[in-house]
Amino acid sequence: MQSTDLSDVHPFGAGRFAALVIGWQQQQGRHDLPWQLDITPYKVLVSELMLQQTQVATVIPYFERWLQRFPTIEALAMAGQDEVMGLWQGLGYYARARNLHKAAQAIAARGSFPDDLHSLQQIPGIGRYTAGAILSFAYDSYGPIVDGNVRRLFCRLFALEGYAGQSRLEKQLWQLAEQLTPTQHNRRFAQGLLDLGATLCTARQPDCDSCPLQSGCQAYALQQVEQFPMPKPKKAKPSRQGHFLWVQQQGQLLLEQRPDKGIWSSLLTLPEVEPEHPLLQQAKPIGSFRHQFSHYQLDATIWQPQLQVQETAQHGWYASRQLANIALPAPIRKWIEQQLKQSDLD
DNA sequence: AAACCGTGGTC
DNA sequence: TGACCAAGGTT
Numbered sequence: 001m002q003s004t005d006l007s008d009v010h011p012f013g014a015g016r017f018a019a020l021v022i023g024w025q026q027q028q029g030r031h032d033l034p035w036q037l038d039i040t041p042y043k044v045l046v047s048e049l050m051l052q053q054t055q056v057a058t059v060i061p062y063f064e065r066w067l068q069r070f071p072t073i074e075a076l077a078m079a080g081q082d083e084v085m086g087l088w089q090g091l092g093y094y095a096r097a098r099n100l101h102k103a104a105q106a107i108a109a110r111g112s113f114p115d116d117l118h119s120l121q122q123i124p125g126i127g128r129y130t131a132g133a134i135l136s137f138a139y140d141s142y143g144p145i146v147d148g149n150v151r152r153l154f155c156r157l158f159a160l161e162g163y164a165g166q167s168r169l170e171k172q173l174w175q176l177a178e179q180l181t182p183t184q185h186n187r188r189f190a191q192g193l194l195d196l197g198a199t200l201c202t203a204r205q206p207d208c209d210s211c212p213l214q215s216g217c218q219a220y221a222l223q224q225v226e227q228f229p230m231p232k233p234k235k236a237k238p239s240r241q242g243h244f245l246w247v248q249q250q251g252q253l254l255l256e257q258r259p260d261k262g263i264w265s266s267l268l269t270l271p272e273v274e275p276e277h278p279l280l281q282q283a284k285p286i287g288s289f290r291h292q293f294s295h296y297q298l299d300a301t302i303w304q305p306q307l308q309v310q311e312t313a314q315h316g317w318y319a320s321r322q323l324a325n326i327a328l329p330a331p332i333r334k335w336i337e338q339q340l341k342q343s344d345l346d
Numbered sequence: 347a348a349a350c351c352g353t354g355g356t357c
Numbered sequence: 358t359g360a361c362c363a364a365g366g367t368t
Contacts, residue, residue: 051364058354058363092352095367127366137364147364167347194364203362204357231361263351292359293352330353 003125018182024212025192030199035190035230036064038048039139041113042054042073048130048137049100053093056198059131062091077108085266085327092330094265115139128174136190144177145190146170149197155229156201159218161231242300244270244332245279246286246339247309252317253336254309255326261294264329270302270336271315282306287339291331302335 012020030036033056035047046066050059066087070076076084081101088097102124107113109117114120115138119132128146135143146154154176162169182189200207208220219225247254256271258264273279283303291298309315318326320340328336 048364053351053363053365054353055355055363090353092354093365095351096365099366125366129365133364145364148362149364165348165357192366198364204356234360291352295352 014180015182017180017213018185020212020314021192022182022185022188025188027194027201029188029195031190034060034067035137039138041115041134043067044134045103045126045139046100048133049096049103049125049175050091052096052130053116054091058091062088070104073104073113074108081266082326086325089267089327089333090330093268094327095123098260098266106295113138115141117143132177133190136186140185140187142181142183142186143190144174144181145193146173146177147194147197149194149201150172150177151192152203152229153197153201153213156206156219156225157213157217159222159224159228161230163232165232169229171258177322210289237296239297239299239327241275242298243273243275243277243280244300244302245273245283245309246302246304249317252319253323255316255318255328257314257316258281264332266317267327267329268316269329269332271309279303279307279309286337289331289335300331300335302339 033047035043047059047063050062050066069083069087070079079101081098084097084101085094088094091097103126106123108335114123114133117131117135120126120134123127126134132143132145133147135141136145148164151173154160154173155162155169158172158173158176160169162172196211196213200211204226206225208214208217208225211217211220215218217225219228245254254271255268258267258269260266280303283305285301286304289300289302291300323333323336
């Protein structure tokens with residue numbers, strides 16, 4: 001491990017660093033995001049879960065709808081899973097929705113919102129970053145954060161080698177975060193780190209001329225800003241086949257609830273069968289699509305079976321007017337809507 | 347440690 | 358247009 005003496009690894013003292021970030025945030029940072037208005041721990045929790053690996057612009061309409069329907073943590077705790085997943089549909093990483101639901105129930109049962117690092121990390125969906133973010137944003141108290149923005153900022157400032165997820169780098173980043181995070185104006189400091197990463201210290205074409213930390217940035221001094229952080233070594237993306245059934249009966253469509261693990265967990269889909277399933281022998285293919293996930297490519301075929309489908313407890317019938325309010329995976333929704341539009345024209 | 351988990355925006 | 362990226366967590 002490297003030195004723990006801060007003065008060895010960065011040119012600003014911790015106090016000076018925080019003052020620069022805080023001052024810049026006040027003048028140049030973002031102040032009008034929906035979750036920055038009338039801040040409550042619940043709003044911070046919802047926004048942070050939604051923002052995990054998801055862009056701000058994508059989250060905003062989901063956040064607004066969510067707060068309208070579930071204004072309080074008690075309202076969310078009492079809701080059914082169908083409605084929770086329905087409001088999350090299209091946002092991706094659906095375990096976050098289940099975690100948020102469970103978090104609301106746990107906090108409601110607990111009687112108070114947790115306000116320390118350890119208690120926060122016991123809550124489903126809250127890891128080290130989100131716990132620090134809640135301390136900073138909800139309570140304006142000491143809460144170190146390392147997310148993608150902070151990782152990029154620190155890797156450049158200190159010319160840190162390694163890529164996201166490498167334990168040695170992550171350890172360095174968290175140690176720096178703990179040392180550089182002040183004990184005052186913490187909300188503004190944390191927001192400043194994120195704003196710097198999101199608006200100046202960006203992945204491509206960083207705006208170093210506008211950066212308040214330029215004079216202390218090692219990557220800038222080396223003229224290698226865009227060489228940090230090092231890219232993760234990438235692997236080939238495998239391709240998988242999926243076979244889905246199109247079964248209509250009296251104007252209704254057969255859908256299947258997916259299990260709470262795996263891809264599209266807890267969502268409804270067209271029933272999926274194994275490629276060897278006997279139904280496919282007598283079925284005719286009526287469509288296909290290709291969908292890119294982050295870690296594999298799905299080549300889907302949709303079949304219209306000629307034989308009766310064995311229904312299970314996971315199956316249900318849905319009229320087309322119901323489809324808008326149920327939780328469907330984005331590519332499945334797209335295909336269904338296109339199919340229904342075409343059959344309406346017949 | 348490394349795989350798994352989604353989707354849409356961007357260039 | 359494909360590859361990268363985005364306020365990570367869980368297993």
